[in-house]
Structure formats: C-alpha cells, structure tokens
Amino acid sequence: MSPPAPTPTVLVVDDDADVRASVAEALSDSGFRPLQAENGREALRRLQEGARPDAILLDLMMPIMDGWALREALLAAPALATIPVVVFTAHGITPEQAAPLRAQAVLRKPVGLQALLDALARVLGGG
Amino acid sequence: MSAPRRVFIVEDQRLIAADLANTLRRLGYDVVGSAASGEEAVEAAPGARPELVLMDIRLQGPMDGIAAAGELLRRIDVPVVYLTAYADEETIRRAKLTGPFGYVVKPFNERELRAGIEVALYKHDTERLLAEERARREAAEEFQLLVHSAQGHSIIRLEPGGRVASWNVGAERLTGYRAEEALGRHVEVFYAPEDVVAGAPRRDLERAAREGRAEREGWRVRRDGARVWTSAALTALRDPDGRLRGFAEVTRDLTERRRREEHRQLLDQVTLALTRSLDDDDALRRAADLLVPALAGCCLVHLVDAEGRLARTIAAHPDPALAAALATTTAHGWDADARGPARAVRTRRPERHPEAGAAPDAVGAGHAALLRALEATAYVAAPIATPDRAYGALTLVRVGPATAYDDEELALVEELARRAALALDNARLYREAREAIRARDEFLQVASHELKTPLTPLLLQLDTLAVALRRGDGQDERLAAKVDVAARQTLRLDRLVDSLLDVARITGGRLELQPEEADLVTVVREVVERFQAEARRAGCELALRARAPVRGRWDRLRLEQVASNLLSNAIKYGQGRPVEVAVDEAGGVARLTVADGGIGIDEEGQRRIFSRFERAASARHYGGLGLGLFITRCIVEAHAGTIAVSSRPGEGATFTVQLPTEGGAA
Numbered sequence: 033m034s035p036p037a038p039t040p041t042v043l044v045v046d047d048d049a050d051v052r053a054s055v056a057e058a059l060s061d062s063g064f065r066p067l068q069a070e071n072g073r074e075a076l077r078r079l080q081e082g083a084r085p086d087a088i089l090l091d092l093m094m095p096i097m098d099g100w101a102l103r104e105a106l107l108a109a110p111a112l113a114t115i116p117v118v119v120f121t122a123h124g125i126t127p128e129q130a131a132p133l134r135a136q137a138v139l140r141k142p143v144g145l146q147a148l149l150d151a152l153a154r155v156l157g158g159g
Numbered sequence: 160m161s162a163p164r165r166v167f168i169v170e171d172q173r174l175i176a177a178d179l180a181n182t183l184r185r186l187g188y189d190v191v192g193s194a195a196s197g198e199e200a201v202e203a204a205p206g207a208r209p210e211l212v213l214m215d216i217r218l219q220g221p222m223d224g225i226a227a228a229g230e231l232l233r234r235i236d237v238p239v240v241y242l243t244a245y246a247d248e249e250t251i252r253r254a255k256l257t258g259p260f261g262y263v264v265k266p267f268n269e270r271e272l273r274a275g276i277e278v279a280l281y282k283h284d285t286e287r288l289l290a291e292e293r294a295r296r297e298a299a300e301e302f303q304l305l306v307h308s309a310q311g312h313s314i315i316r317l318e319p320g321g322r323v324a325s326w327n328v329g330a331e332r333l334t335g336y337r338a339e340e341a342l343g344r345h346v347e348v349f350y351a352p353e354d355v356v357a358g359a360p361r362r363d364l365e366r367a368a369r370e371g372r373a374e375r376e377g378w379r380v381r382r383d384g385a386r387v388w389t390s391a392a393l394t395a396l397r398d399p400d401g402r403l404r405g406f407a408e409v410t411r412d413l414t415e416r417r418r419r420e421e422h423r424q425l426l427d428q429v430t431l432a433l434t435r436s437l438d439d440d441d442a443l444r445r446a447a448d449l450l451v452p453a454l455a456g457c458c459l460v461h462l463v464d465a466e467g468r469l470a471r472t473i474a475a476h477p478d479p480a481l482a483a484a485l486a487t488t489t490a491h492g493w494d495a496d497a498r499g500p501a502r503a504v505r506t507r508r509p510e511r512h513p514e515a516g517a518a519p520d521a522v523g524a525g526h527a528a529l530l531r532a533l534e535a536t537a538y539v540a541a542p543i544a545t546p547d548r549a550y551g552a553l554t555l556v557r558v559g560p561a562t563a564y565d566d567e568e569l570a571l572v573e574e575l576a577r578r579a580a581l582a583l584d585n586a587r588l589y590r591e592a593r594e595a596i597r598a599r600d601e602f603l604q605v606a607s608h609e610l611k612t613p614l615t616p617l618l619l620q621l622d623t624l625a626v627a628l629r630r631g632d633g634q635d636e637r638l639a640a641k642v643d644v645a646a647r648q649t650l651r652l653d654r655l656v657d658s659l660l661d662v663a664r665i666t667g668g669r670l671e672l673q674p675e676e677a678d679l680v681t682v683v684r685e686v687v688e689r690f691q692a693e694a695r696r697a698g699c700e701l702a703l704r705a706r707a708p709v710r711g712r713w714d715r716l717r718l719e720q721v722a723s724n725l726l727s728n729a730i731k732y733g734q735g736r737p738v739e740v741a742v743d744e745a746g747g748v749a750r751l752t753v754a755d756g757g758i759g760i761d762e763e764g765q766r767r768i769f770s771r772f773e774r775a776a777s778a779r780h781y782g783g784l785g786l787g788l789f790i791t792r793c794i795v796e797a798h799a800g801t802i803a804v805s806s807r808p809g810e811g812a813t814f815t816v817q818l819p820t821e822g823g824a825a
Contacts, residue, residue: 054616058623093608122611123604127715128673142614142653144646145622 040156043067043085045075045102046120047094051141055089058145064152072097076105079112087155090135092121103133116155164280167209168193169200169227170242171219179213186273197222201230209237211280213263216243216250225250228257238283240275242267313410316396319403321346321364333389333412335382346408351378351386367393367406376413385562388417422571425453429575433582437589440473442582447475450575454568456558457533459485460543460579461500462551469501469551481533500540500552507549509573510540513563537563541576543583550583552576603660610656614649621646657720658786665790670797672714679709679718679749679818680742686722687740690730698735699755701726705742709749711820717794724787725753725814733757736811749818756811765804791816 042064046052049070056066067085069075071094088106092099099119106112119125119133122141130138137151166188170176173195180190192207194200197218204212212231216224228239238260246254246262254262260279263272306314306327313330315323322345326338334341334349347360354360354377366373373393378386391410398404432445439462447458457476464470474485503510533556540554553576557564564572621642628639664670687703694701722740729738736756743750760768769792788802795802798818806812 048612048616050616051612051619054619054623058619061623061626122608122615127675141611142618142649144618144650145626148619 039063039065040086040152041065041067041084042152043069043075043078043083043088045069045072045088045094045099046091047071048091051091055148058148059152062145062149071095072099072102072105075102079106085115087116087118087136087152089118089120089152092119092123092125100133103135107134118151118155163187163189164276165189165191165208165210166276167191167200167204167207167212167237169195169197169204169212169218169224170215171195171217182269182272183213186269188276196220197224197227197230200227201234204231204237205235211260211276211283212237212239213276214239214241216241216246216254225253225257228254228259232257236287238279240279311411313408313412315341315346315408315410317346317364317393317406317408319368319405321360321406324405330410333381333387333410334379335385340382349379351380354378363391363393364406367395368403371395379410386414387412388414418567421453422567425449426571426574426578430578430582433579434585437586439583439586442586443473443579444475446575446579447473450555451475451477454571455555456535457481457485457556459500459554459556460551461504461554463504463549467504467549469504499538500554503540503542503552503554504544504549507542507544509542509569509576510538511564511569512538533558539564539569539572541569541573543576543580545580545584548580548584550580553579600664603663607656607660611653614653614656618646618649618653621649654723658790661720661790661793662786665793670717670793672717672797674712674714676710677713677715677718679711679713679751680705681708682715682718683722683740683742683751686719686726690723690726693727694730694738697730697733699730699733700737701730701740702737703740703742707744709742709744709820711749711818713798713818714794717797721791721794721816722751722753724791725751725816728787728814729753729755729757729812732812744820747820749820751816751818752813754811754813759808759810760804760806760812761808765806768804769802 042059044052044055044059044066045068046055047070052068052070056068059066067078067083069078073096075088075090076097090099090102097105099121103117106115106117116136117133118137118139119130119135120139120141120143125138125140127138136155139147139151166183168176168179168183168190170179170193176193176195180193183190191209192203194203195218197220200212200214201222212228214224214228218224218227222230224241228241231237232239239257240261240263241254241259242263242265243250244265246264260282261275263275267275306325309327309329310332311329312327313333314327315330316325318324322343323341326336326341330341331337336344336349345360346364347355350360359375359377363373363375371394374391375393376390377388379389379391381387389410390413391408394407394409396404396407428449429446432449433442436442436445443460443462447460450458457474459475460473461469462471462473472486474482476482476485498512499510535556535558537557538554540552542552543550553572555564555572625639625642625646628635628642661670683705684703687701691701726738726740733755734757738756739752739754741750741752741754768788770789792802795816795818800816800818802814802816804812804814
C-alpha cells in the first residue's frame, strides 16, 4: 500500500478530464506525484521533453493518438521502452488482445482505489 | 464324287417294287424307302428325306398316286416322277396339276428310267437354285434400300484398305460429303486430325480385321470443318472362305447428347465457382474462365455502376495479355454501340448476333474494335439481373471460324447469367448483414466505453473520500460507511452495464469467445475471494472445495462472469446460510457447482430462470435485471457446456455447470 520512496512519478494518459483529475488526486493522496496528458501525442511530447515517470497509466481509446499508437512509439524508443505501463481501459480486453501492448498490468475501468494502488505497487516493486 | 441321290418308291405291287429298287441301286441311287399305298407314302416319305419320289399312278386303296403326290407335296418339296402303264386324258390332266417333274411309261428299260430320274432331279435342282438366288437378290435389294435410306446412322462399306466403297443418306448427313465426293476416299478423312496423327483409323481397321469388330467414341470432322461427336462400330466382312472383303462401319451422331451433358456439367461447375467465393470479382472470374473455351473464344462480364452504366469488365481469354486488354478497353466500346451488353442490361433481354440460323461473319461495324481485331464471329449477351437489381451482363464471344450461337446455347447463357445474378445477390446480402453486425459491435464498443468512463472518476472519488474520512478523527465513520455503499452501488452499476451490453451482443448474434488455456479452479478461487466481503456482509460463509487444477481451453473472462453470476445469486438468495462452491473434473468434463441453503426455486421457476428477463423470486423483494442466468447460460452453451439447477422451495438451490475441457470453445 505504501509506495516506494522517495515519491514515484506516474504519468496519467486519459482523454477524460474527470478521469485524469480523479486519478491524479487519488494518486497524490496516496503519495505519488502524478503527471497528466490528455492523449498519446501529448504524453509523447512530455516524454520527449525529458519527463521520466516511474510508470505510465495508459487509457487505450483516445483521440489524436490512442493508447496503442503511444505504446508502439514507446516500445520503439529505447529510452522509453523500459518505463512500466499499466493499461487502463473501459473495454474488456483478453490477454491475447493485450499481448502486443506488452503492458506490465491491465486494469479495467471502472477501477477502485485499492485495485489501482495494488497494480502500481506491483509494477513499481517489480520494476 | 457326290453322294448317291436318295429315291423313295411308291408301288403297290411288291414284286415290281422290289425289282425297281434293285434296278435303282444298280444304277447308283440310294433307295431310302418304299410304300405300297398312297396313305403309306404320305406317312413315310417325309421322314426318309428323299430327293425324288417314284410314284405309281395306279395304287390300291382310296388314294391313287396323283392324290398321294398332291398330299406329299404339301408337306415336302420333292420332285415326283410318275410311273404309268397308260394314261387317259383325265389322268394326265390331274397329274399335271401336281406339277410333276416327269413320267416314265411302263414298261421301261433302265436307260429310260435313269433319264426320267436325272431330268427330274436336274429340273428340280435348277428351280431350287433359281428360287434361292432370287430370294437372295430380293433380300439384298431390300437391305440395300434400307441401308441407303437410313438417315439416323451413317452406314458405309469400306474396302479392305479403308477406302469408302458405299455411302448412305445417313453418312451424307453426318459428314456433309455427298456419295460421289466420299466414294474412294480413305475413311481417315472423317476422323479428327489429332486422331489421324495418333494413328486411330489404321488401328481401328486392324483391330476390326483381327477381332471382327472395333468401336470408337470420338470426334469426327465434317466437310465444313465442324466437329461431330460420334460412336462408331467397324465390322469386318469376310468371304465364306474367310478372306477379308472389307468393312461395314455404322456411325451415330452423339453430338447433341454430348452437348447437353456438357452444358449440364458446365452449369454445375459455374454454379459451384460462383458460390465458392464471396468476393464478387473472384467468383465471376472463376466462372468466366470455365466458359472459355467450352462455350466461347472469350468471355466478358460487364458490371454496372450505380447509374446502371457498364463500368467494369472481367474478361477471360486464353491469352492473358488479351484478357487484360479486353478488361480495360471493352466497356466503353460496347457502350457506344446500340447493341450488345449495354442494351441487354437496359432491356433485361439477351442480345444475340447474328440471329440463329444466319451465317456467322466478322462482328460488324459499330462493335468494339478489339472484338473485330479478335475476329469475333458471333456473340450472346445475357443480363445478369434479379427482378430487383441489374448487376451487369454476361457476354460470350465466338472467335474465328465458328457457328452462330443457337437457341440451346442462348438458353444456357441466360441460365448462367441468372445464376451469376443470384450469387451476386447472395454475396451482397451477406456483406450487408456483416456490415450490420459490424456497426452493431462498433456501437456496443462505444456504448460500453461511454457508459463506463463516468463510472471511473465516480468510483475513484468515492474511494478517495472513504480513505480521507477514515484517516480523520473517527467522527466520520457513519459518513464513511455511506460512501462505501455508494462505491458498491457504482460497481453494481458497472456490472449492470456489462449485462445489458452482453444481452445486446447475445441477441444480435453468437457470443464471441476468446478461448485460452485456463485453470477453472484458479478462476473460481479469484472470484470467491472477490465475493468474500459481500458474503460477510450478507452473513454467509463462503467456501471453495477443489482438489486439483482443472484445465481447459476457455474464455477466462467469461468464466469469471459465470462464477460471479452464480455466486452473487447464491449470496443474494442464500438467506445468510453457508454457500458451498466446488470445482472438479471427470472424463474430460469440468464441473462447477454452487450450492446455497436459501429460499430455493420451485419447479415452474426452474423452467424459467435461464430465460431472458426472468427470475424466480419476486422483483419487489429482490432487485436485478433478471439477466444474470440468461447470460450465464449463453456463455456456458457457447463453450459447448450445460447448466442445470436442482432445488426445492425453502431448501436452497444447487447450480451445476459442466464444460468440456477440450474442443468445446471454437
């Protein structure tokens, strides 16, 4: 439940402002430093500008650049490919469908706080 | 030296008869019998098979020699020579009526007797030979007439070397050669060139000479170059001493029969090709390829655009380069012409050039230049259309010297086009249905996303709030409990959204599974863990019994749903009594049972609970959409499994799900 010290950074990529804000607030309350991006391109820009989050919480269905495209871009960039990714989607997605994303965890929306924190702890602990 | 001639004697005076017999034997005749009366002669002579009868006119008894001769001649053909001492006018008149071959007047000497017999034998022999010859000639003439006038069969005679020696009307019809053109030609002229090259005519003649008969079914070539499918039988003709005199050849024209069979086969093949592929162009190309060269030198399928104009062409031609050229250039060329495929599409009636019976020629001015360049001589174009919709036209083009399309071929092409239209119609309906399913699935995806997105911040906000409240001074415990309820209801709303979307999916078509290797025990254990909190709230003890992993190929998420639905029902209707979950396997069948000790279900309820919107318990006391067990059943059945319930009111219910571990989910 308690995150690894000092303060892990999590990039939240979701096109829904309320989702972003809620997740950011919940993470903030739980000892994380949240960063936000409203689509894949925005997230990629921040990463290219030097942001290095400890994990990325990634929605799949987004305008402009969706989660699949962002993940593809991340995997293609050696500096970014190693950042753990937690996929966070409203669609049911099977392990087979999720395989190409090479995500460290897959969460299905809506997700409760505990499930979210558990997944991040697992991802960061292993990373 | 020929055998002695056989003589029968009719003489009533025994001494004379014996003397006569001796004399005859001395003269070299064979006396095969004798009779002393007319009656006896009529009785005995036929069995003795005489070549001549010596008949005394005056005989004892009611039947004299003349009467006996008349009677005898009715039975056998034999010359009768009368022996008589004298003859009155009346006797001679009567004797003449029996057509006697001679008279020997008594008393006679040996020379006179012999002369009488020999003249009679000679006369009789000659008459018989003449009669036989006449009969033979008449039969031969009749047969000649029959053979000559036979129209359905070619019946010809060949010299031993194979040259035509006789010719009938049927042969003229079959080959197109008149008798004066055919006589003297070698029979190989009528064979197909490839058969001549292969030595077939010579082999047929040799075989007929060797075995007496040779048969062949194959192509013959007419005088005008057209081919005729025939069945021919060649029979060797031999002299009585076995020398080969020649051959008789009887040939039947089977072209029509063969053509009808070929047309039927072609229709079957094309229908198969049309239905085998759902890609229109691919199906039509396969079909067109089948029609060349069977029915045409080249085959064109024109397809219309939305305005009904010829827009695209699929072409089949033995030369791929020409086929490609035809596909790119014909459409507008034909369109410019008043006739042809464009008009067939417009009028929904077939087009034919030239008309049946007219001599084919180069397809004239106004037709596509490329077709002229191909030396097209005839074509038929049939509309590819159903009553509701025109798709295009099927056009078959004869190339080079060939005949015009006849009525039978026109009917075949129309039928082929009709089947093409049906195939295109089916493919279109299939595409439309698939598109409708795709649109529905897309809508469900979007709906799912849109309905669930607001639940995410809602749930997180509530959870965060609950944490914050608990972190406080404890005064807010009541408030925290209320927030927990709100969070739980949010999750319930999430499940209801899932249920509605599932039902929409199931109702619209088959539930699609994503099978993977899974352990049912692991899946169920995770669900049981998840339900522990809810069970505690309901005061239920929730236990899982499983000895070993139960592996199979299943859709893991859907099995989670099955377990969740059954557990949530067991807790909901369990009246706080223990809920037992068990997973085991026997004989390739995995079994999940969920047993509660709750309100139970009556028989009538048991029949309904797996249907949509049904529930056994009263809706007033228990909430829910009544979709859970319906969805559960659909998931189980999509895995080729079964679900059953056993229950009695007030004594709880046990649900049993059975799933094949192998090959269930496709």
